[in-house]
Amino acid sequence: MESNPIVLIGALIYFLIIFYIGWTSRKASMDASEFYVAGRKVGPFVNGSALAATYFSPASFLGLPAFIFILGYPFWWALVGIIGGMPIATLLTAAPLRKYAPTSFTDYYADRYETKWMRLWSAIPTIIGGFAYVILSIVGTALFLLCILKFNFTISVILASVIVFTYVYFGGMVATTFSTAFQGIAMTVAAVVAAGYVIGHYGGLNGLTDAVISTSPNFFNMPYVAEKASHPLMATWTGVIGFFFVWHFGFSAMPYTVVRFFTTQDIKSARRSVFWAVLIGGAMYGGLIIIGTGARVLIEQLHPLMATDGVTNAMGLLKHMKTAYGVAGASVTDYSMISAMEALKSPFLLAIIAAGGLAIAMATAAGWTMVLNVVLGRDLIGKVFGSKWPEEKPVACTRVMTIFIIVVCGLLSFKPPALVLDISGAAFVVILCSVGPPLVLGLWWERGTTLAASLTIIVMTICSTSSWMYAKYHLGSYHWFFLSDPANKISTPHQFYWVFIGFIFYILISLITPKNSDEAIQKYVKDLKPEQL
Amino acid sequence: MFKGMPKIFWIGMGIMYGWVFFFMFLEMIIPGLPLKQFLGVPACYIYNWIMGLWIINIFISYLFYSSEEKREEIIKNRKGAK
Numbered sequence: 294m295e296s297n298p299i300v301l302i303g304a305l306i307y308f309l310i311i312f313y314i315g316w317t318s319r320k321a322s323m324d325a326s327e328f329y330v331a332g333r334k335v336g337p338f339v340n341g342s343a344l345a346a347t348y349f350s351p352a353s354f355l356g357l358p359a360f361i362f363i364l365g366y367p368f369w370w371a372l373v374g375i376i377g378g379m380p381i382a383t384l385l386t387a388a389p390l391r392k393y394a395p396t397s398f399t400d401y402y403a404d405r406y407e408t409k410w411m412r413l414w415s416a417i418p419t420i421i422g423g424f425a426y427v428i429l430s431i432v433g434t435a436l437f438l439l440c441i442l443k444f445n446f447t448i449s450v451i452l453a454s455v456i457v458f459t460y461v462y463f464g465g466m467v468a469t470t471f472s473t474a475f476q477g478i479a480m481t482v483a484a485v486v487a488a489g490y491v492i493g494h495y496g497g498l499n500g501l502t503d504a505v506i507s508t509s510p511n512f513f514n515m516p517y518v519a520e521k522a523s524h525p526l527m528a529t530w531t532g533v534i535g536f537f538f539v540w541h542f543g544f545s546a547m548p549y550t551v552v553r554f555f556t557t558q559d560i561k562s563a564r565r566s567v568f569w570a571v572l573i574g575g576a577m578y579g580g581l582i583i584i585g586t587g588a589r590v591l592i593e594q595l596h597p598l599m600a601t602d603g604v605t606n607a608m609g610l611l612k613h614m615k616t617a618y619g620v621a622g623a624s625v626t627d628y629s630m631i632s633a634m635e636a637l638k639s640p641f642l643l644a645i646i647a648a649g650g651l652a653i654a655m656a657t658a659a660g661w662t663m664v665l666n667v668v669l670g671r672d673l674i675g676k677v678f679g680s681k682w683p684e685e686k687p688v689a690c691t692r693v694m695t696i697f698i699i700v701v702c703g704l705l706s707f708k709p710p711a712l713v714l715d716i717s718g719a720a721f722v723v724i725l726c727s728v729g730p731p732l733v734l735g736l737w738w739e740r741g742t743t744l745a746a747s748l749t750i751i752v753m754t755i756c757s758t759s760s761w762m763y764a765k766y767h768l769g770s771y772h773w774f775f776l777s778d779p780a781n782k783i784s785t786p787h788q789f790y791w792v793f794i795g796f797i798f799y800i801l802i803s804l805i806t807p808k809n810s811d812e813a814i815q816k817y818v819k820d821l822k823p824e825q826l
Numbered sequence: 827m828f829k830g831m832p833k834i835f836w837i838g839m840g841i842m843y844g845w846v847f848f849f850m851f852l853e854m855i856i857p858g859l860p861l862k863q864f865l866g867v868p869a870c871y872i873y874n875w876i877m878g879l880w881i882i883n884i885f886i887s888y889l890f891y892s893s894e895e896k897r898e899e900i901i902k903n904r905k906g907a908k
Contacts, residue, residue: 370874513861513868
């Protein structure tokens with residue numbers, strides 16, 4: 294397969310628009326306030342679209358269709374869980390955090406819990422999750438570059454790292470907010486158009502469903518009521534409900550979305566931006582469900598490489614791609630979404646998908662790199678360890694951090710440790726179970742204490758990461774309960790239960806440890822609540 | 827805990843979780859529910875793809891911001907009247 298000029302032109306147009314936005318906003322990004330929080334002047338639609346583009350990473354665009362391709366219909370509920378979790382943020386965190394108006398994600402922890410060391414504790418899971426996300430974004434960008442240019446995967450990773458670096462280095466939050474808003478529209482249009490192609494190809498939803506069942510008879514099977522499960526991980530309801538909850542609370546507490554609430558004009562805009570993010574993101578997810586559902590049948594019936602010797606099914610084709618383009622690690626399954634689009638043999642569609650895919654990958658990489666820049670530079674070097682460099686030269690400091698982050702993540706992207714959605718799931722659970730409870734309950738519960746916050750972050754980070762890795766090496770997958778008997782494994786995707794345990798742990802420790810000062814509780818709990826009638 | 831949280835938040839949560847877990851429960855007890863025809867297409871496209879994924883959540887996020895704006899308007903008017 295060779296690169297198609299129409300696909301190349303589509304990608305080129307996308308890059309021209311992105312660099313035009315970056316160029317027009319370059320002056321604004323030289324000021325520290327503009328660089329960190331876009332001067333707090335972003336309106337609800339722009340912020341909502343940027344929120345959607347940042348929150349929905351290549352883990353969504355590539356990973357969700359790949360997981361539907363592997364796990365079948367029961368995984369649709371995971372997508373419902375992700376979108377269903379978004380409105381919760383409106384009143385739970387968006388409004389109070391915008392009222393508080395910090396600069397960095399860690400500001401709240403340091404102020405509410407009255408110690409600068411909370412910056413360090415909250416930074417640990419944030420850095421783990423952040424690096425994981427920048428890696429998966431570089432891998433996602435590389436897979437789309439592979440689709441467009443048909444370069445070897447290694448070259449695509451190098452090119453992807455250079456593109457992401459250039460984009461963040463010269464942009465800051467202003468460029469990333471406005472260009473990310475454009476990217477939000479681009480990725481949604483791409484997913485909806487692609488879904489239209491798939492439905493149109495099979496003559497409607499009934500035709501698509503019949504075609505899916507013809508190649509995957511168990512695709513729509515649910516646990517207990519069907520003789521055979523769609524996949525062993527979906528053989529019990531703990532698997533279905535577990536995947537529903539892995540990403541469910543992310544929009545309320547993940548640093549890369551929470552910081553976008555800081556950039557809005559006011560609380561009203563912060564709340565309205567969630568509405569736009571749900572509208573845009575929900576449309577995109579509707580498209581991704583159709584793409585993932587049709588992926589196997591599209592590849593097996595229509596993909597030109599199915600004629601290759603030794604390729605008999607969709608997995609065989611993906612293994613062929615792995616050999617032909619040197620795609621490393623597990624990420625070749627992530628290429629299933631692109632392969633399904635290639636099968637439709639429309640260069641126009643592939644151009645839109647490539648532009649949408651690049652948009653989502655670059656938006657997430659930029660969002661997370663900005664979070665890590667601020668956490669590593671301003672918060673840790675400046676506020677915790679007392680250096681004046683981040684304060685005196687904020688832009689230079691964050692740019693040095695950008696170099697460090699992209700170089701480290703670029704090197705780790707050559708052999709991705711897991712599927713992009715698995716990297717995302719791990720990052721979500723470790724962050725949500727550790728820094729989630731001190732943020733959400735810190736805002737809404739006066740009794741929450743510094744010791745409870747510190748212990749929750751440290752204990753839950755250790756428990757979630759170690760059980761996740763133990764499950765992988767002991768049972769072969771991150772999705773089995775880590776203490777399961779190997780002969781009788783229980784499906785608990787990404788050890789999701791730690792999120793709930795984290796909240797219970799924080800409450801119990803808070804009840805037996807000394808309260809914070811009345812001043813801190815007044816300022817960072819009571820004053821941030823909505824005004825009562 | 828959650829003192830001062832607007833009532834609409836709990837109503838919205840009730841609608842969202844009620845919808846999701848009601849249909850999950852139906853899938854647990856009715857074999858082949860996702861593929862049963864409803865409005866001319868397999869039912870899962872209606873209760874999961876269109877309603878559960880999109881419409882319900884758009885409605886709830888609209889409900890959240892609009893009710894808060896109305897509540898703030900009432901507070902503003904009351905302050906203005908004093």
